Amino acid sequence: MSGIHPFRVLRAKPLWIANGVITGVLALLFTVFYVGANIDPVDHMKNLPVGLVNADNGAAVGGKQVNLGARITESIKKSTTSGGKIDWKVMDEKDMKEELGKGKLYGALVVPADFTSATTALTGAATTGAPTRPTLTVLTNQSAGSVGSSLARTATTQAAEHASLQVGKELTAQSGTGQAKLPAAARVLLADPAAVIVKDGHPLDSHSGLGLTAFYYALVLVVCGMLSANVISGQVDHALGYTHNDMGPLRLHRPLIRATRVQTLAISSTLMAGLSLLMGSLVMAGAVGLMGMHAAHLPLLWLYSVCAIAVSGIGALTLLAVFGTPGMLVVTLVFIGMAVPTANATTPLQALPGFYRFLAEFEPLRQITGGIRSILYYDAQADAGLTRGWVMMAVGLAAAALFGFGMTSWYDRKGLHRIPAETEPERTAAPA
Numbered sequence: 001m002s003g004i005h006p007f008r009v010l011r012a013k014p015l016w017i018a019n020g021v022i023t024g025v026l027a028l029l030f031t032v033f034y035v036g037a038n039i040d041p042v043d044h045m046k047n048l049p050v051g052l053v054n055a056d057n058g059a060a061v062g063g064k065q066v067n068l069g070a071r072i073t074e075s076i077k078k079s080t081t082s083g084g085k086i087d088w089k090v091m092d093e094k095d096m097k098e099e100l101g102k103g104k105l106y107g108a109l110v111v112p113a114d115f116t117s118a119t120t121a122l123t124g125a126a127t128t129g130a131p132t133r134p135t136l137t138v139l140t141n142q143s144a145g146s147v148g149s150s151l152a153r154t155a156t157t158q159a160a161e162h163a164s165l166q167v168g169k170e171l172t173a174q175s176g177t178g179q180a181k182l183p184a185a186a187r188v189l190l191a192d193p194a195a196v197i198v199k200d201g202h203p204l205d206s207h208s209g210l211g212l213t214a215f216y217y218a219l220v221l222v223v224c225g226m227l228s229a230n231v232i233s234g235q236v237d238h239a240l241g242y243t244h245n246d247m248g249p250l251r252l253h254r255p256l257i258r259a260t261r262v263q264t265l266a267i268s269s270t271l272m273a274g275l276s277l278l279m280g281s282l283v284m285a286g287a288v289g290l291m292g293m294h295a296a297h298l299p300l301l302w303l304y305s306v307c308a309i310a311v312s313g314i315g316a317l318t319l320l321a322v323f324g325t326p327g328m329l330v331v332t333l334v335f336i337g338m339a340v341p342t343a344n345a346t347t348p349l350q351a352l353p354g355f356y357r358f359l360a361e362f363e364p365l366r367q368i369t370g371g372i373r374s375i376l377y378y379d380a381q382a383d384a385g386l387t388r389g390w391v392m393m394a395v396g397l398a399a400a401a402l403f404g405f406g407m408t409s410w411y412d413r414k415g416l417h418r419i420p421a422e423t424e425p426e427r428t429a430a431p432a
Helices: 006-011 013-038 066-078 093-100 115-128 145-181 184-191 206-213 213-239 262-292 298-323 327-337 354-360 365-379 388-414
Strands: 047-054 060-061 064-066 085-092 107-111 133-138 195-200 245-247 248-252
Touching: 013 327, 013 354, 047 066, 047 093, 047 145, 060 115, 066 085, 066 107, 066 145, 066 354, 085 145, 085 354, 093 107, 107 145, 115 133, 115 145, 115 298, 133 145, 145 184, 145 195, 145 206, 206 213, 206 365, 213 245, 213 262, 213 298, 213 327, 213 365, 262 388, 298 365, 298 388, 327 365, 365 388
Parallel strands: 047 085, 047 107, 133 195
Antiparallel strands: 060 064, 107 133, 245 248
């Protein structure tokens, strides 16, 4: 024994410096990724897709055909007040409903079919009785993300209110002295004729977490893959005799079975693929069966869940195999630190700074969330995120295999074995 008290290691400066650098960088990075991405989504918002529908049939006024809906939509489309924050997409009602039903719109503003007739009727309210206020409809879409839907709702409501005031100015100017003959209520309405009605454009089941169950379900899949990779990596090392396995106060050790780094990664990946069947089944059973989460297409959801866990887990195993002990920090940053803010779930990509939008192009959680959202909310439509989810998982698996097996094969060729031959414990010869 050395006779040195264990606590004396706390005097070692390298111990403090190394751990201080690692933990400090980790704290800073998580702050940048989480707080930085969401600190001002309104200011960072750019080209948030919102539908703009003119269903107005128009009406004959003074011998001329008038369509106030067309004026409103044209004015909003040309308006620069949004500063490029909103991407107004002019479309008909059918296309708008389809886009909402695929999560491609965060909301919509609809001018109804009777808008012109109801608006111009206000000038004749003196003879027809109590005036009826025309409406403009704002549609929300929580299935695409609650924050994005809220941002779209604010923008569309402001646009509708501004449009109402503009129409009011035109009607007031046209009616001129005739306003004196109108009832007081009609004159007030004439200045701001349209009532703004807010409706849910793509209603979800009450057990859909206000549009967030897809995100949390996808996050569970990624975390299962990431954490199980750490467990499997350690258990495979123990089974091969490379590490001890502490079970409470007991330390277990197995005889060394030499394996190349490529073989070790192959063993771990095979175990991960097999256990993904179990984990994917239990995740779905827990979410749908125990917790009552609303879900359709259960066979597809099960298959997607299994594949998502397998791909995430094999990707994490690759990073552990290539980077060794620091690999778990890299795994945490890639699968959690950079992934959650860029998942296009809590905050839409259009409301993130450019750097985070770049990360979202390949971060695994965003791709997996899109596929889950399609299955849960959009009837598993391929172009609602499901195809992208499958393709990006395949790309991720291929990239992990190339990187992981390529690097470990290079380590093996260079003789960078985990236990060099000269340090292998000597075997005691059996007695004759």
